[in-house]
Each structure stands twice: as C-alpha cells, then as structure tokens.
Amino acid sequence: MAGVTFDAATRVYPGSDTPAVADLDLQIEDGEFLVLVGPSGCGKSTSLRMLAGLEAVDDGRILVGDRDVTHVSPKDRDIAMVFQNYALYPHMSVGDNMGFALRISGVGTDEIARRVAEAAKILDLEPYLDRRPKSLSGGQRQRVAMGRAIVRRPRVFLMDEPLSNLDAKLRVQTRTEIAALQRRLGVTTVYVTHDQVEAMTMGDRVAVLKDGVLQQAGTPRELYDRPVNAFVAGFIGSPAMNLLEFGAEDGGVRFGGATVPVERSVLAAHPRLLLGVRPEDLEVGDRGLPVEVDVVEELGADAYVYGHAVLDGGPANVVARVRGRSLPAKGALLRVAPRPGSTHLFAVGDGARLG
Amino acid sequence: MATVIGKARVEEPAAAPVKAPRRKHAGIQSHYPFWFYLPAGVVYAVLFLVPTFIAFYFSLTRWGLFSQEFIGLDNFRQFFNEPGLLQGLKNSLIYGVITSALKVVLGLLLAVLLTSQIIARGWLRSVIFFPVLVSTIGVGITFTILMNPQQGLINKTLEVFGIHGPGWLTNPSLAIYSVALVDVWKGVGLATVIYIAGIVSIPRDYFEAAEMDGATAFERFRHIILPLARPATVTVIILSLIGGLRSFDLIWAMTGGGPGFSSDVIASVIYKQYQAGFYGLSTAGNVILFFAVTLIVLPIFWALNRKQVDM
Secondary structure (H helix, E strand, C coil), X not given: CCCEEEEEEEECXXXXXXXXXEEEEEEECXXXXXXXXXXXXXXXXXXXXXXXCCCCCCEEEEEECCEECCCCCHHHCCEEEECCCCCCCCCCCHHHHHHHHHHHCCCCHHHHHXXXXXXXXXXXXXXXXXXXXXXXXXXXXXXXXXXXXXXXXXXXXXXXXXXXXXXXXXHHHHHHHHHHHHHHHCCXXXXXXCCHHHHHHHXXXXXXXXXXXXXXXXXXXXXXXXXCEHXXXXXXXXXXXXXXXXXXXXXXXXXXXXXXXXXXXXXXXXXXXXXXXXXXXXXXXXXXXXXXXXXXXXXXXXXXXXXXXXXXXXXXXXEEEEECCCCCCCCCEEEEEXXXXXXXXXXXXXXXXXX | CHHHHHHHCCCCCCCCCCCXXXXXXXXXXXXXXXXHHXXXXXXXXXXXXXXXXXXXHHCCEXXXXXXXXXXXXXXXXXXXCCCCHHHHHHHHHHHHHHHHHHHHHHHHHHHHHHHCCXXXXXXXXXXXXXXXXXXXXXXXXXXXXXXXXXXXXXXHHHHHCCCCCCCCCCCCXXXXXXXXXXXXXXXXXXXXXXXXXXXXXXXHHHHHHHHHCCCCHHHHHHHHHHHHCHHHHHHHHHHHHHHHHHCCHHHHHHCCCCCCCCCCCHHHHHHHHHHCCCHHHHHXXXXXXXXXXXXXXXXXXXXXXXXXXXX
C-alpha cells in the first residue's frame, strides 16, 4: 500500500489554451479513500487518468509512495482501475476477466485460480465465474470489475464513476459495499464521481474540483461546515445551500426583518456580500425574509419548501427545511431567518469565504 | 460482497433476452411494414431472382442465339466430363484460399498500423485503398508487363541484387500464384478498410483496461484486437473467398488460363465454352459454380459466426 501525491500536476489537452487540470496539489494518505468530485468538465476524470498513466502529465509530478511515476507506463505503476463502463472483456469468462492481469504477468495457473476464487468469494461472484459478462446484470458486472482490480492486489485502486450505470436502489447498496470493502482491504483509493451524495457518504476525504482547479479538499464534515468558497458551498449539500446577495448595512446584513451580524472589517471591504445559509438552518418565524412558497417537497419526517423572495438585488430562490407535520400551502407567505451562528459569508466577485 | 451485507443482498435478475410483448392488433397491422420491402423486393427479383431462375432453365437446354431445345441434365453430364474441370476446380480453390488468407493477414496488419498513431495516417489509408479503385483489366495488363521474365521491372530489380527472377506468368507451376499475389495487392485495401472499421469500433476502454492490466502491444493485439475484430475477419474471409472462387477477369487478363491450362479456374473453363458458342453448357457450368461456392462458403460462414461476441 502507498499514499499518492499530486505535485502541481497539470494537463493541457493538445489544441486547448486552458489546462484541463491546473497545478493540482493533493496528498492522499496511505489507505485513505479520497473522492474527487465536481461537475462535468471539472477535470476529475482527467486527474484520475493522469494518476493511472492513461493521460500525460504536462507539468508537475505524480508520486505513488515515494516513487515518482509521472513518466512511468500504466502497467508499472502497480495501480488497478475500475472503469465507468467496467471494460470487461466480452469474449472472456468472468474468471478469465478477473485473472487476466495475473496471466499477463506470468503468475502460475494455480495461484491465479486461488486468487480469483478468493476475490469471487469476497464479492459473492462464485456462481458466475464461468459465465460471460453479457449474461450478468449491471450490479454483477460492477462486482466483476471490482474483482478484476482486487485480484491484482495493487497499491492503489482507481474508480471512475463505477456506480453511474446502476439504478438508484442498487447504487445506494453498492456504494456502502464499496466503502466497506475498501476499509477492509485498506488499499489507498481514489474515486471519481459527479454525485456529491456519493462523495460525502463514501470518502474519508473529498476533493472538490472546478474548471480544472482544486477548490477544497477535506473531510465531508469540513466541506459541509466550512466551505472555502461559494462554489463548494453550493455544490456540497442537497438541497444546495441558499446563497443570497445583500448590501452591507450598519452592523451586518438585513435578512428581512432580522439582522445577521457581520464583522466591521468585512463590511468595510465589501459593500455587497453573499450570505450562505443551509436549508436546515433557516427557521420559520414571525420575522425575517418574506418567502412566497412555490413548491413543497414532502419527505415524511421533514419537508423542503422551495420559494422565492425579493431582495434588493432582485428575486432569489430560497429553500428551507420545515417539520413534516406543519406544512405551508403553495402560495403562502413565510418569514424565514437563519439560526444564529449558522451563516456563511462569501465575497460577491470570486466567491471566497469571508471570516 | 457477501461478507459485507450477508444475505441481505437484493440481487438483480441476470440479463436475459427480453421478449417484446405481443401487440393486440398485430394480426391486422402486420402486413403494413411489408409494403416497405416492396421496392427493394421488386429490384431484387428483377435483377437477381429472375435471371437466376432463367439461368437454371437455360442450363437444361441446348441454347443457340436464336433457338433452344430442352435436353434435361445432358449439359451437366458433359460439364462434369470436361477434361479441364478438375484442374480448374483445384486452381479455384488454391486461388480462393490464398487470396483470402493473405488478405486477412495483411489487411489486419495494415489496419493495426493505420489505426495507430503514425505520421500521415489519412494519406496512407488512401494509398492502401487506391488499387481497389483501379480497373482490374488495367492492373492485369500492368502486372503482366511488370512480371515479364526478361523485360519486366520485377525481374530487372531482382537482377540488381543478383537474383535470377522466375517466369512469374510463364512458369506453369507458378502462374496461378503470381496472379493470386496481384489479386491480393489489388484487394487488400478493401480488407484493410473493413478491418479499420472493425478496430475503431472496439471501445477504447478495453485497450485502456488491458494497458492497466499490464498487456504489451502484442498482448493487446492478441487478446483484444484479434477476438473483438472477429466480425471484420468473418466479413473479409467470406468476401474474399467468394471473390476468389469466382475470380476470372484478372486471371484472364494476365494468363488467359495458361500457360497451357495451368492457371485455368472454373470461371475461365466456363468462359471458354461461351466463346465456343456452347451457351447451355457454360450456363450449366455457372449453375455448378453457384452451388459449389454456396456449398463451400455457407458452412464456413455459419462456423465463423457462431463464435462472435457482442461488445
């Protein structure tokens, strides 16, 4: 096992002026489960492929353990990858698929059979070893792809959106299984997804990327509680954090009838501010911002109220979590105000966290 | 991951062929799509079925230009007694197998080369395909000149290296092989294009997975390209085998079936009978060739298709 280091790793695709991944600095500890997350085109898959050796590194370095693998071929990196579409060889049986890497590297037949059987047992694939991938369900194929990575006993696992081809129910089940399996095997894992729920539930740490630039890396709790900028704040959490633009006033910002206190130095430097507040941190009461209810999403114990408010900068959408037993009607006017100490402040231009 | 969740796993059903539900009014509507087959069906019938059945009929007649007489299977009896038939059949098989095999091997190798990252790839693809576009007779005449034992460029070039070139088309035991090589030169471009289409349709993931698994370039060729380009191989084998077994124009342009009858194939034996005015007899020969090609190609086609895998 080994840690992984991205040291100012950069990838610029031929014909493009802007890097797909720019100066990525990231340290992944030995045995850690790190999730790379971000919207489409943010560079998360490119970063993973750079680590795999399937994509060139134009600048910077990548290390596995203490070894610089920047210009080492994929096969010599001791890394196994689970592909989005699994890439199971259709002409080989499940067993042959799982043992292919071992066969290529000259491992004896008995040892291959033993290791394949061992992985098949872990993954509950024993009855399917002689079948072709085509005759398996999506979930079974996904497990074969995992098995192919496991039998190699690599120093690092890479997973490129391995759950995206599964239905919602199986996705939830499998993500728990993958996380549990990774903890059991203790192999350093880099996992790519665009789904922030997957990222938050699976990763020891989560790295958020946007436009090829690392925004923040931290534990799911850190990302949720102290996002470094408005992008991370809006990306992590479902429903997303409310980001409302206000003009600075004496002592803070006026949130309807309520005042959210802001430090003087911040107010002095920023005439306008982005106030972030999570839906569960908005309280419905007698004072606060008037919000007209558009939609109510019932979840049983709770409900999310989607509405709109009129701010001095124009109309804005607002989401608030309310108790499931006391639901407002569509078109009703609510007054919401943030719980004290639960707000986040960001600069209007670059979205950087203030304070 | 049984160890993780024990018996709690909710198994999806394995993929199985799904039967489309029968529509209630299938009986009433089922004739509707057949109207769309009609134009193609008419063209096929007029240009293929009718001439084929007419040929079957004429093969049973003594057929002059302006008269015909039904003579039963006499033409077939006579054709099977042709002295050159056995040699023609042997040469047709040799020609078909050699051209087909070489087109598969060379076409695949060229396609691998032309799908890799090489300089001037697009230009090279055009160059490889160019001979396919040239007239067969033109190619035949050109290579007849090039293969001239004394004056031909091939033997002249060999002489520079101190090699005494053979009589490519004048040596009876070599002529059919020389023509087969020219056929391969002319047809390998089509095989290459078919293989290129086959190789580029293999999902990139397989190559990357194999690369991660530690496969070398040769192992990727052996374990990924070769099995997954199988549909292209089947197409090339079948097309070139059919073409080879029926081949006539290039052989006729280069050797006329000679020296003697050494490079005669079934098609040239048939053509000679047409030339002599035995239309019924030569049509019987064509019917026999039709069945012979079908008999050889169909089992190969079934056998090759049985092992195909979906990607």
